[in-house]
Each structure stands twice: as structure tokens, then as C-alpha cells.
Amino acid sequence: MLIFWFIFTSFLGLILIYIAAINLQPVKIEISKISPEIIGRMVLISGKITQKTPNPAGHLFLVISDNKSNIQVPIFVSLMNDLKKNNITENDFKINKIITINGLVGEYRGQLQVLPRKASDINLK
Numbered sequence: 001m002l003i004f005w006f007i008f009t010s011f012l013g014l015i016l017i018y019i020a021a022i023n024l025q026p027v028k029i030e031i032s033k034i035s036p037e038i039i040g041r042m043v044l045i046s047g048k049i050t051q052k053t054p055n056p057a058g059h060l061f062l063v064i065s066d067n068k069s070n071i072q073v074p075i076f077v078s079l080m081n082d083l084k085k086n087n088i089t090e091n092d093f094k095i096n097k098i099i100t101i102n103g104l105v106g107e108y109r110g111q112l113q114v115l116p117r118k119a120s121d122i123n124l125k
Contacts, residue, residue, distance in 0.1 A: 034071060
């Protein structure tokens, strides 16, 4: 009977790992489809930069549009420093430039946003 429980808990653990892995995979989604129900999920979005606001602390705040809807994309100073290592600076984020972001859906002060976590999560075209 003890062997049964070992096998059962091992199997259950594998199922939970699989479910966690699915939730970590980014889902390609239109910006207009992002809603509070998917906060905490990884998404892949693409659109053009419609607004760029640098911050004195080194952060960069973008608004990305897919012509249907907009979403905020904060790029915090630690990520900006990582991007600089790849020769990407604030000047590369030009208005109307196409950008692809892989990030976590979050909410700040009632506004939805997509938060990239590492330099490879940002692709400028």
C-alpha cells in the first residue's frame, strides 16, 4: 500500500509541474484581448510604440498599440542596463517603431501592463 502512495504522489507532482510549465509559456495575444482575468500569465504581444516616457531614475515607460488597443510596458532600470549590454539604448525605442514584448501581465494603479523580465523579452524591429 505504501508503494501505491509513493507512485500516486509522484504522479501528482508531475501533473502539477506540467500545469505550472504551461502557465509559464507565453501566449501570443492581441493587446485588445488582455484583461484582468489573465493577470499573472505570460503573454507575447506586438505593436508599435505610441508613447515613450523616460524617468530620471533610468526607467522607461512605453505605451504599445496594435491599432485596436493600448497597453503600458514599463522597462525598469535594471532591465535598461541589461539592454545596454546588448547595445540597445533609450534612443532605440522610437515612436511608431514595431516592438514585440514577452512579459507578465500585471496591474498598476488600475492600469493593465505587460512587464518584460529580461533583455531577450524585448525585440525591436
